[in-house]
Amino acid sequence: MEILDIGFIDKDFIKAVEQESGQEISRCYQCGNCTAGCPLSFSYDIPVHQIMRLIQVGQKEKVLRSHAIWLCATCETCTTRCPCEVDVARVMDTLRIMARREGMVSERGIRRFYDAFLESVKRHGRLFEVGLLLRYNLQRGRPFADADLAPKLLGKGKLHFLPDDIKGIDAVRGIFERITKKMGL
Amino acid sequence: MADRYAYYPGCSLQGTAVEYDISSRAVARALGIELIEVEDWSCCGSTPAHTVDQLLYGALAARNLAIAEAMGLATVVAPCPSCLVALKNALAMVQEDERRKELNELLELPFKGELQAKSLLQVIFEDVGVEVLAQKVKKPLKGMRLVPYYGCILTRPPKRAQFDDPENPISMDRILEALGAEVPDFPFKTECCGAAFGLPKRELVLTLSAKVLEMAQEVGADAIVVACPLCQQNLDLRQGQINSHCGTYFELPVLYFTQLIGLAMGFSPNEMGMDKHAVKADRLLEKWQEESRG
Ligand code: SF4
Ligand code: SF4
Numbered sequence: 001m002e003i004l005d006i007g008f009i010d011k012d013f014i015k016a017v018e019q020e021s022g023q024e025i026s027r028c029y030q031c032g033n034c035t036a037g038c039p040l041s042f043s044y045d046i047p048v049h050q051i052m053r054l055i056q057v058g059q060k061e062k063v064l065r066s067h068a069i070w071l072c073a074t075c076e077t078c079t080t081r082c083p084c085e086v087d088v089a090r091v092m093d094t095l096r097i098m099a100r101r102e103g104m105v106s107e108r109g110i111r112r113f114y115d116a117f118l119e120s121v122k123r124h125g126r127l128f129e130v131g132l133l134l135r136y137n138l139q140r141g142r143p144f145a146d147a148d149l150a151p152k153l154l155g156k157g158k159l160h161f162l163p164d165d166i167k168g169i170d171a172v173r174g175i176f177e178r179i180t181k182k183m184g185l
Numbered sequence: 186m187a188d189r190y191a192y193y194p195g196c197s198l199q200g201t202a203v204e205y206d207i208s209s210r211a212v213a214r215a216l217g218i219e220l221i222e223v224e225d226w227s228c229c230g231s232t233p234a235h236t237v238d239q240l241l242y243g244a245l246a247a248r249n250l251a252i253a254e255a256m257g258l259a260t261v262v263a264p265c266p267s268c269l270v271a272l273k274n275a276l277a278m279v280q281e282d283e284r285r286k287e288l289n290e291l292l293e294l295p296f297k298g299e300l301q302a303k304s305l306l307q308v309i310f311e312d313v314g315v316e317v318l319a320q321k322v323k324k325p326l327k328g329m330r331l332v333p334y335y336g337c338i339l340t341r342p343p344k345r346a347q348f349d350d351p352e353n354p355i356s357m358d359r360i361l362e363a364l365g366a367e368v369p370d371f372p373f374k375t376e377c378c379g380a381a382f383g384l385p386k387r388e389l390v391l392t393l394s395a396k397v398l399e400m401a402q403e404v405g406a407d408a409i410v411v412a413c414p415l416c417q418q419n420l421d422l423r424q425g426q427i428n429s430h431c432g433t434y435f436e437l438p439v440l441y442f443t444q445l446i447g448l449a450m451g452f453s454p455n456e457m458g459m460d461k462h463a464v465k466a467d468r469l470l471e472k473w474q475e476e477s478r479g
Contacts, residue, residue, distance in 0.1 A: 039377035040393075071386070073382065074232060075338065077341065110386065114232070126227060136384055136385075146387075149426075156461040158203055172245070
């Protein structure tokens, strides 16, 4: 077991997580229910109940640089089962947003996938699945990943090779642009 | 029965889940549910948007709700659970004064939030009801042993979902029983299939989805029945990859509940897009034909 030297307790971090997630982190009494039910826990570097504890003791870097927050699938099991009614999934969501903002993302591949997805939505108004697959796999230098799936999809009206922009594309782009400005990016 | 609904298909139903769209529309029509497509709808933002910003996530979904509102419709129906969550999240946001203001600054149409969002499963289970459904069955699904797989977010968390049970949902069980199928207990009803990690973390999806397939096989299922495009994709499209990765020999069809309702109501397998899956359902259909004859 790793013994953590807590040192500095970042109170601003605790407050920021509470405010952005709307959750009272101090309510967590470490029962471990969230971790027990978490289907992705086997892949986490820090189990979710420990993430909660680390927030309580203000360990900003440790939390925001964890892989766990990106491997969380937002399945809502933890939220459903927490006896203290903490919306744990919402907290994980907040941590991802904060990690992006602070430039502390440890799972770059997952972030890049989400970004490629949103790029497609911004360009076309809808997700263009083929475009996302190609763009994402090219970016990570594996253009033929999942190529085995193509024959299973062909000829079934499932693959569209040309994106079709929606009519109101400017409205969707407008949402992205105004948000970007607001976030000061 | 309120029978006019705004229909929000979502991106998957135009691509990899096209058979969900086809079967949903056909079955709804046959059940007297009028689905009016949200005009020029856009992506709900799904999982990627809420890792960037809550307001972005809210606004992308809200654009569609505002259009439905302008069309004068009171309920939006989304077959995809991930879309449904996005729509419900936007509806919760708009209840807060400050958030309502922020959202409306981002949108072109006014968004009041005076409508509700439901899954197609909920509409069929609650607004139509299994009794009415049972009366419409022309070809009972005799001999089909089916396990319903609900996935994670369709009924979770209960406060948001307001539908069925978060730990042991039964709506699809009851629907399949009403169609004449045999529905064994399935302990993995709400396990996670790996969700959106198919591209960035394929091994996670293969490991998690393999467990669902294994349990289905263990209870002797002929097929798995789903209500989510992502579950369907992970279990069906990636079943070959799961077999290579885990050294298994699964050959389990993964079907949408709407396709099975359609078959039981007398639609042909092709009308229900039964030819569009990666794992063929031919054996299941043959078994059904034989049982129905005998
Ligand atoms: S289930 Fe709730 S109270 Fe228990 S450890 Fe997790 S967050 Fe804390
Ligand atoms: S929402 Fe995330 S942390 Fe919570 S149980 Fe699901 S995968 Fe685990």
